[in-house]
Amino acid sequence: MNINSELIILRDVSKIYQVGKIEVPALKGISLTIRHGEYVAIMGPSGSGKSTIMNLIGCLDTPSSGDYFLNGDNVSEMTDDELAHIRNKQIGFVFQTFNLLPRANAFRNVELPLIYAGLGPGKRRERALETLTAVGLGDRVNHKPSELSGGQRQRVAIARALVNKPSLLLADEPTGNLDSTTGDEILQLFDDLHQQGNTMIVVTHEESIAARAARVVRLLDGEVLSDTMNGKR
Amino acid sequence: MFSAIWDTFEGFLIALRALRENKARSILATLGIVIGVMMVVLMVTIVAGLNASFAKQLAQIGSGTIYIQRFPWIIQDDFFVYRNRPRMTMRNYEDVKRHSLLASSVTPYVDTMRPIAYKSETVTGVMLIGTDDTYLATTDVLPEVGRFISPLDAAANRDVCVIGTTVSENLFDQENPIGKRLKIGGYYYKVVGVLEEQGSMFGMSMDSQVIIPLGSLTKHFGRRRDLSIIVKAKDPSYVADLNDELTGIMRRSRRLQPGEGNNFSINEQSQLMDTYKQITSGVYATGILLGGISLLVGGIGIMNIMLVSVTERTHEIGIRKALGARRIQILRQFLIESALICAIGGIIGVGIAWGGSKIISQYMPAVMSPAVALGGMAFAALVGVGFGLFPAAKAARLDPIIALRKE
Numbered sequence: 001m002n003i004n005s006e007l008i009i010l011r012d013v014s015k016i017y018q019v020g021k022i023e024v025p026a027l028k029g030i031s032l033t034i035r036h037g038e039y040v041a042i043m044g045p046s047g048s049g050k051s052t053i054m055n056l057i058g059c060l061d062t063p064s065s066g067d068y069f070l071n072g073d074n075v076s077e078m079t080d081d082e083l084a085h086i087r088n089k090q091i092g093f094v095f096q097t098f099n100l101l102p103r104a105n106a107f108r109n110v111e112l113p114l115i116y117a118g119l120g121p122g123k124r125r126e127r128a129l130e131t132l133t134a135v136g137l138g139d140r141v142n143h144k145p146s147e148l149s150g151g152q153r154q155r156v157a158i159a160r161a162l163v164n165k166p167s168l169l170l171a172d173e174p175t176g177n178l179d180s181t182t183g184d185e186i187l188q189l190f191d192d193l194h195q196q197g198n199t200m201i202v203v204t205h206e207e208s209i210a211a212r213a214a215r216v217v218r219l220l221d222g223e224v225l226s227d228t229m230n231g232k233r
Numbered sequence: 234m235f236s237a238i239w240d241t242f243e244g245f246l247i248a249l250r251a252l253r254e255n256k257a258r259s260i261l262a263t264l265g266i267v268i269g270v271m272m273v274v275l276m277v278t279i280v281a282g283l284n285a286s287f288a289k290q291l292a293q294i295g296s297g298t299i300y301i302q303r304f305p306w307i308i309q310d311d312f313f314v315y316r317n318r319p320r321m322t323m324r325n326y327e328d329v330k331r332h333s334l335l336a337s338s339v340t341p342y343v344d345t346m347r348p349i350a351y352k353s354e355t356v357t358g359v360m361l362i363g364t365d366d367t368y369l370a371t372t373d374v375l376p377e378v379g380r381f382i383s384p385l386d387a388a389a390n391r392d393v394c395v396i397g398t399t400v401s402e403n404l405f406d407q408e409n410p411i412g413k414r415l416k417i418g419g420y421y422y423k424v425v426g427v428l429e430e431q432g433s434m435f436g437m438s439m440d441s442q443v444i445i446p447l448g449s450l451t452k453h454f455g456r457r458r459d460l461s462i463i464v465k466a467k468d469p470s471y472v473a474d475l476n477d478e479l480t481g482i483m484r485r486s487r488r489l490q491p492g493e494g495n496n497f498s499i500n501e502q503s504q505l506m507d508t509y510k511q512i513t514s515g516v517y518a519t520g521i522l523l524g525g526i527s528l529l530v531g532g533i534g535i536m537n538i539m540l541v542s543v544t545e546r547t548h549e550i551g552i553r554k555a556l557g558a559r560r561i562q563i564l565r566q567f568l569i570e571s572a573l574i575c576a577i578g579g580i581i582g583v584g585i586a587w588g589g590s591k592i593i594s595q596y597m598p599a600v601m602s603p604a605v606a607l608g609g610m611a612f613a614a615l616v617g618v619g620f621g622l623f624p625a626a627k628a629a630r631l632d633p634i635i636a637l638r639k640e
Contacts, residue, residue: 060555088557
């Protein structure tokens with residue numbers, strides 16, 4: 001994988017939602033390129049198209065028009081199952097509400113993407129434990145989400161996002177449900193992951209979080225308002 | 234191929250975990266299946282038991298034995314059709330005996346009911362049978378004590394008798410019956426033998442009978458009696474041919490013209506079995522139908538529960554999809570889950586039916602075969618797959634974004 005080669009290319013991407021008989025444009029012809037190893041914050045007020053662009057980049061949805069290339073594959077023309085495959089292999093999600101399976105323990109949660117990747121149980125166990133240890137939860141493997149603190153839950157979610165070694169870590173308000181201390185710890189972990197070469201995209205409305213990213217893309221009313229590099233990074 | 238099996242196994246584990254998390258609901262959901270499977274399995278078990286017992290009783294008639302009689306065993310038309318048939322005569326018997334090549338033995342047979350007395354004891358409802366020595370070969374009964382009617386007894390129309398065990402027990406408490414003189418309808422007969430115990434056929438005791446030479450019976454109790462001719466084939470496989478041969482002999486013996494219908498009946502065991510099966514198949518079908526309806530209701534219950542489960546777990550499905558679960562994997566997960574619920578219901582149903590069959594078998598024949606038990610469970614699982622398909626497909630089709638948003 002070529003560092004600094006393009007990971008994400010959005011070319012004139014629009015997304016229009018049909019609400020009753022009215023067409024509501026959420027994205028209006030956005031073009032954006034993100035390279036391997038970048039740390040990008042996507043910012044904007046609610047209704048700016050933040051969530052929509054996250055769903056598109058995360059391959060949970062396809063654009064109404066325009067092209068989206070992820071690692072050279074044109075995602076905009078893929079079927080549901082092909083998108084599922086891309087999500088499994090290329091994308092690691094970190095959600096604001098963690099989205100862990102409540103009745104499965106940390107290990108089972110982290111193992112999940114590996115099951116869908118078709119790995120055998122031995123390999124899965126090895127990879128899941130390794131990843132949980134890497135996020136500092138080596139001793140919480142058998143705990144259920146309800147037995148973990150908010151920060152620990154988000155670490156489980158991060159481990160789950162990382163376990164399949166994706167090309168892209170996609171976080172949506174990752175500290176939104178955490179107190180500021182734990183939030184800082186999670187952001188520190190993000191910094192570390194970026195240092196290790198992961199491509200990070202964080203969708204947020206908090207300037208303090210965006211300040212940690214190397215690049216900030218601001219959206220307003222479905223259009224790119226600004227796309228700036230942060231300070232010396 | 235391998236990965237499909239592997240995925241199924243994974244789905245199985247996931248389903249098992251999901252079921253363990255919802256024990257009470259899963260058990261309630263499967264109640265309809267339990268009842269349905271129980272009914273079907275119990276029904277099959279009972280009917281199979283009845284069939285086996287009927288077949289066993291029929292075997293006493295002997296599959297290689299044919300009865301030439303005035304009336305058929307099973308009268309399907311009006312009795313009127315048969316009423317005017319001429320009696321079976323000794324001449325018919327002589328002709329059959331003389332001309333049949335496929336018969337190993339031909340036995341004349343007449344029966345009537347007569348009270349039997351010895352000293353102060355009298356037994357009623359006893360079947361008095363007139364026949365000859367060949368009866369032993371055609372019916373496979375043996376005297377337990379003494380001897381059977383000898384050829385000489387038969388030829389000389391001697392007043393001797395062979396008695397069944399019930400008659401022996403009722404008349405001769407502790408005495409040895411051999412050589413004693415019984416009174417049958419005013420005539421004295423010397424007991425020469427006691428038959429071995431035979432049990433009952435179709436509810437009629439075969440041990441409450443007295444056998445005397447045919448000539449003696451016609452001499453004392455009237456000669457205008459209707460005769461049956463019992464013919465045993467040289468080999469059971471000849472029965473069909475024997476049937477044809479006997480028809481020909483009987484038609485000639487009774488001087489029937491071509492085109493005239495038979496005025497006699499050739500009866501054999503298989504006809505009884507056929508008719509019995511016709512009757513029980515109706516009962517059988519009804520039982521299966523009722524069980525099928527409860528399975529259907531149970532299946533709808535499963536579908537309902539699975540739909541609830543899918544709705545409840547929409548968020549979970551969203552998570553799984555976001556993490557890369559393909560449609561088939563979600564579909565499989567829910568299908569396996571409903572199949573598993575139903576299979577467990579099937580196991581419980583078969584278990585209850587097994588217990589039920591143990592209780593029933595004290596009153597009537599009922600033995601559950603492993604095939605029926607396994608079939609019941611497999612069918613329950615199939616119901617699970619069938620009725621789980623719609624909810625599972627609904628789960629598989631969910632949009633991940635909408636599903637994720639639902640808490």
